[in-house]
Amino acid sequence: MVSEWVAPIVITSIWAFIGIICPFFARGPNRGVTQCCLMLTAATCWLFWLCCYMTQLNPLIGPKLSMNEIMIMAREWGNEIKDTMAVTV
Amino acid sequence: MRVFKKRQTKVKSFFRSEDMDLCQLLLHTENAFDCLIEVGHHGAVQFNNVYDEDRLLNNLYSKKVTQCYELLRIVDSLHTYIVQLHVNEIFYPDVDRENRLKEKDLAKYSDSLKRIHVEASAVTEHYYRLDSRRNRMMEHSFALNKANKYMVSDMGSELLYSESTVIGLVQDATTTSGAYPAHLNYMIGCIRADKFYSFELLLYRLCSFNLIIRFSEMPSPVYEYHYGYKPERVRKFAILMMASSTMIWPKVLKICAHYHVNIYDCPSSASQREDKVKELSQEIVNVEKVLKEAELMRRQILEVAGRDLFIIRVNLRKALKVYDLMNRLRLVGGVEVPRYLLAEVYIPSSDVPEVEVILRNASRISGGADNIDSSDEDEMNDMKTMPNTTPYPIEADFQPLEDMSAGAILLKKNRLVNHMPPTYFRLNKFTRGFQNLIDAYGMADYKELNPAPYTIITFPFLFAVMFGDLGHGILLILFSSLMIWKHREIEKYQINATSENEILNILYAGRYIILLMGVFSVYMGLVYNIVMAKGFNLFGSSWSCRYNETTVYDPAFHVTLDSSHPHFYSGHPYPLGMDPVWAVCGQDSITTTNSLKMKMAIVLGISQMMFGLGLAAANCVLMNRKADLILVVIPQMIFMLCLFGYLVFLIFYKWMSYGGHKPAPYNAACAPSVLITFINMMLMKKEDPVENCLDYMYPNERMIEFALVGIAFCTIPILLAGKPIYLMRRRRKMQQERERDFKRMRRQTIAEMRSTMRYTDDDNSETSRQKSVDNEEEHEMSEIWIHSGIHTIETVLGSVSHTASYLRLWALSLAHDQLSDVLWHMVLTKGFANTLPLYYGVPVLMATFFAWAILTVAILVMMEGLSAFLHTLRLHWVEFQSKFFGGAGESFKAFNFPTSNQRS
Numbered sequence: 001m002v003s004e005w006v007a008p009i010v011i012t013s014i015w016a017f018i019g020i021i022c023p024f025f026a027r028g029p030n031r032g033v034t035q036c037c038l039m040l041t042a043a044t045c046w047l048f049w050l051c052c053y054m055t056q057l058n059p060l061i062g063p064k065l066s067m068n069e070i071m072i073m074a075r076e077w078g079n080e081i082k083d084t085m086a087v088t089v
Numbered sequence: 090m091r092v093f094k095k096r097q098t099k100v101k102s103f104f105r106s107e108d109m110d111l112c113q114l115l116l117h118t119e120n121a122f123d124c125l126i127e128v129g130h131h132g133a134v135q136f137n138n139v140y141d142e143d144r145l146l147n148n149l150y151s152k153k154v155t156q157c158y159e160l161l162r163i164v165d166s167l168h169t170y171i172v173q174l175h176v177n178e179i180f181y182p183d184v185d186r187e188n189r190l191k192e193k194d195l196a197k198y199s200d201s202l203k204r205i206h207v208e209a210s211a212v213t214e215h216y217y218r219l220d221s222r223r224n225r226m227m228e229h230s231f232a233l234n235k236a237n238k239y240m241v242s243d244m245g246s247e248l249l250y251s252e253s254t255v256i257g258l259v260q261d262a263t264t265t266s267g268a269y270p271a272h273l274n275y276m277i278g279c280i281r282a283d284k285f286y287s288f289e290l291l292l293y294r295l296c297s298f299n300l301i302i303r304f305s306e307m308p309s310p311v312y313e314y315h316y317g318y319k320p321e322r323v324r325k326f327a328i329l330m331m332a333s334s335t336m337i338w339p340k341v342l343k344i345c346a347h348y349h350v351n352i353y354d355c356p357s358s359a360s361q362r363e364d365k366v367k368e369l370s371q372e373i374v375n376v377e378k379v380l381k382e383a384e385l386m387r388r389q390i391l392e393v394a395g396r397d398l399f400i401i402r403v404n405l406r407k408a409l410k411v412y413d414l415m416n417r418l419r420l421v422g423g424v425e426v427p428r429y430l431l432a433e434v435y436i437p438s439s440d441v442p443e444v445e446v447i448l449r450n451a452s453r454i455s456g457g458a459d460n461i462d463s464s465d466e467d468e469m470n471d472m473k474t475m476p477n478t479t480p481y482p483i484e485a486d487f488q489p490l491e492d493m494s495a496g497a498i499l500l501k502k503n504r505l506v507n508h509m510p511p512t513y514f515r516l517n518k519f520t521r522g523f524q525n526l527i528d529a530y531g532m533a534d535y536k537e538l539n540p541a542p543y544t545i546i547t548f549p550f551l552f553a554v555m556f557g558d559l560g561h562g563i564l565l566i567l568f569s570s571l572m573i574w575k576h577r578e579i580e581k582y583q584i585n586a587t588s589e590n591e592i593l594n595i596l597y598a599g600r601y602i603i604l605l606m607g608v609f610s611v612y613m614g615l616v617y618n619i620v621m622a623k624g625f626n627l628f629g630s631s632w633s634c635r636y637n638e639t640t641v642y643d644p645a646f647h648v649t650l651d652s653s654h655p656h657f658y659s660g661h662p663y664p665l666g667m668d669p670v671w672a673v674c675g676q677d678s679i680t681t682t683n684s685l686k687m688k689m690a691i692v693l694g695i696s697q698m699m700f701g702l703g704l705a706a707a708n709c710v711l712m713n714r715k716a717d718l719i720l721v722v723i724p725q726m727i728f729m730l731c732l733f734g735y736l737v738f739l740i741f742y743k744w745m746s747y748g749g750h751k752p753a754p755y756n757a758a759c760a761p762s763v764l765i766t767f768i769n770m771m772l773m774k775k776e777d778p779v780e781n782c783l784d785y786m787y788p789n790e791r792m793i794e795f796a797l798v799g800i801a802f803c804t805i806p807i808l809l810a811g812k813p814i815y816l817m818r819r820r821r822k823m824q825q826e827r828e829r830d831f832k833r834m835r836r837q838t839i840a841e842m843r844s845t846m847r848y849t850d851d852d853n854s855e856t857s858r859q860k861s862v863d864n865e866e867e868h869e870m871s872e873i874w875i876h877s878g879i880h881t882i883e884t885v886l887g888s889v890s891h892t893a894s895y896l897r898l899w900a901l902s903l904a905h906d907q908l909s910d911v912l913w914h915m916v917l918t919k920g921f922a923n924t925l926p927l928y929y930g931v932p933v934l935m936a937t938f939f940a941w942a943i944l945t946v947a948i949l950v951m952m953e954g955l956s957a958f959l960h961t962l963r964l965h966w967v968e969f970q971s972k973f974f975g976g977a978g979e980s981f982k983a984f985n986f987p988t989s990n991q992r993s
């Protein structure tokens with residue numbers, strides 16, 4: 001349960017830092033433009049990440065894979081298929 | 090405090106246009122030129138109404154303008170000589186700073202130019218005369234040589250033409266034959282090659298066989314000089330004409346004169362001809378020596394001229410501009426001796442002190458001459474006041490008056506004016522590119538909100554949504570970083586280049602835009618999980634498969650992983666971006682990615698449009714247009730929120746509530762389509778629920794939707810009738826208060842009709858008179874009603890079409906992704922997969938890689954980048970800026986001298 005919320009909390013914290021905290025430290029003659037850029041960057045990038053994250057939060061359908069793709073996934077990403085039969089792909 | 094205030098002013102200058110001060114500028118005729126030169130270099134003063142077509146010139150400086158034109162003509166003439174002789178004309182990059190023009194310098198320029206021009210012209214004329222003389226002698230020598238060969242060969246052999254044979258030939262052609270043998274007459278000359286054939290034909294028709302012509306081409310073309318024209322290289326023919334009778338010579342001579350044939354003497358004996366040829370050769374050698382000296386002298390004079398010609402040309406152009414401006418200013422002062430020039434100018438408020446300092450310094454510089462006069466007057470005062478007992482107080486009173494009368498005066502005007510001040514933004518090299526994007530659509534009104542600060546981020550962001558790829562983004566970053574890093578060399582190249590490079594100029598002006606586009610594309614590449622069409626697995630995929638070997642080994646085996654089973658989907662999404670499994674499964678991922686990108690396009694589009702409406706509200710507050718705020722902007726916001734904001738809510742709600750691993754009725758089978766739900770909401774329709782599924786997404790959904798649609802449609806009458814009714818009531822109130830004394834309303838121009846916010850009733854016209862009240866009001870109110878109707882229709886239909894327009898974000902993103910895939914699978918994979926022997930396989934792989942790389946840069950980065958750029962530009966100009974931006978202002982056109990470069 002705890003690990004479920006770590007990723008969105010970390011990413012949201014990063015963008016909140018950039019969009020809310022960093023504008024207070026902007027200096028120089030173009031302070032207003034800098035603040036505007038920081039806030040807009042944080043808002044747009046966070047919103048884009050949020051859309052991408054939420055569409056995968058509760059997927060309606062899964063991917064359709066062939067034998068080769070399944071074997072590659074199993075070998076490269078873990079859960080390697082182990083059986084007594086020797087296979088030459 | 091002052092520093093803080095100045096900083097605040099600087100910060101504000103980009104979000105809204107600079108404050109403008111309307112000033113009156115009073116210049117003394119003695120130092121007006123130097124003041125305007127300094128003002129032109131500073132470039133912060135706009136002179137109003139001086140370039141109108143009906144502007145009357147004061148003619149005080151017409152002679153000066155003519156003189157500058159004359160001097161520039163001399164400069165062009167000298168430049169022509171310099172180009173002819175390929176003399177080096179020295180280019181000074183810092184001419185604007187180190188050789189700044191003063192009015193006294195003009196006299197020096199005039200004297201110097203005229204002296205050099207006289208010398209250069211004299212030497213050139215002398216050179217041309219000598220060259221013509223040499224050419225004539227060369228022609229004479231060549232013609233003599235040819236004639237001598239012709240005749241000597243006659244005497245040497247009986248087989249060729251001999252004199253008696255020629256005489257017989259000529260006699261046979263005539264009807265009358267003389268009893269005694271006739272003496273042969275001949276003449277030599279030179280003619281232009283292009284005229285020879287018509288000349289020969291004419292002589293044949295006139296003289297028939299009484300005249301025989303022989304010709305030979307000279308070995309090299311010669312120069313011909315005509316006054317006022319460039320020297321011309323022409324081919325020449327030497328001709329020999331022989332006749333038996335002297336009676337036809339007068340006619341032949343006339344024809345030769347008309348054809349500009351040069352006739353030369355020809356001695357009768359061979360020995361005399363040879364002596365003449367030797368004599369001519371000796372003279373040619375002598376003339377060539379003199380020619381060489383003349384050319385050296387000419388070149389020296391032109392080198393001296395070329396040393397300063399660039400500076401003189403640049404400064405004369407500035408002087409011409411200044412004198413033309415001074416000729417257009419208004420003269421004030423005495424009738425007999427006008428002493429002051431008056432101009433109405435706009436200056437940015439923050440620049441007014443600086444302009445005052447510049448004018449004071451310019452007055453002081455040119456006060457050197459006045460100091461001498463002042464000294465003389467002091468001496469006269471001393472002489473006059475010698476018997477007086479108090480000389481010092483008089484002198485003390487006299488000095489300040491002199492200083493005051495000679496200086497330039499800048500006064501601010503506070504009265505209201507009818508026209509809108511110009512728009513001026515203080516930009517740096519970073520913000521200039523983005524401001525150019527906005528100005529291409531329209532210049533902001535005075536003190537209107539500027540879209541450019543927000544475009545700095547939203548433009549590259551929307552571009553990256555369409556273009557997003559980690560590898561392609563890195564390419565953009567490298568290219569723009571190269572231009573930023575080499576900006577000094579590029580600027581130097583632009584200054585020194587002899588011809589413009591349009592593409593380089595455009596890319597260089599937009600280098601920071603390209604940099605941000607690259608940076609955001611890298612971020613989108615991370616989120617899309619795409620680098621050159623391939624994905625990567627940073628955090629571990631959420632999907633896995635738990636089959637045994639026997640099940641998987643079937644080659645025809647295809648499986649769709651079940652999202653409801655923990656063995657296949659872990660329940661925790663991939664933290665940053667798309668799961669790499671969608672890159673692995675290839676084309677089958679289009680369903681998922683299309684769904685994501687369409688929903689994401691809608692969310693981003695509606696967010697940007699709501700942001701635009703927020704800016705419209707801020708604009709109304711800042712410009713004190715409360716009626717526009719309450720009657721136009723807020724109804725628009727309510728309309729958008731009730732309909733399309735609800736659409737965004739539906740998207741997020743579906744993402745959160747429905748999933749493959751959730752129990753019915755929230756599983757994949759029961760998930761409703763957001764689009765169908767939205768359409769049913771608008772049509773107030775109800776559908777039968779699917780088996781085992783609910784007929785709503787959340788409780789009381791139908792009632793809420795009806796309420797939202799009702800509220801949205803209630804705002805339409807407010808949009809349509811609110812503003813006109815408000816204006817009618819206010820006008821009636823004003824009419825009653827003033828008892829029919831009302832201000833005439835200013836008619837809207839076409840430029841103002843472009844603004845969706847600008848049909849305000851404020852009228853600053855100073856003249857107000859009674860008019861036919863009913864006709865005037867009715868006509869103007871009908872205009873207002875029509876405009877309000879158009880605006881309402883635009884708002885309602887525009888909200889639908891603009892939302893649909895944002896779907897291009899999905900379309901271009903899909904196109905970019907598929908093209909990238911095609912290049913990978915159809916080009917580079919064939920190189921990887923080739924089974925040739927090593928010494929064949931490696932070159933094939935190299936060739937396919939280069940083909941893939943070139944096609945990637947040419948198609949995916951350049952063509953797709955340009956396409957995404959143009960679509961992003963349209964999304965900003967139409968969908969975003971139409972919400973709040975009028976764009977009907979006019980830009981601040983300062984009196985300014987552009988930077989001098991090689992071509993100026």
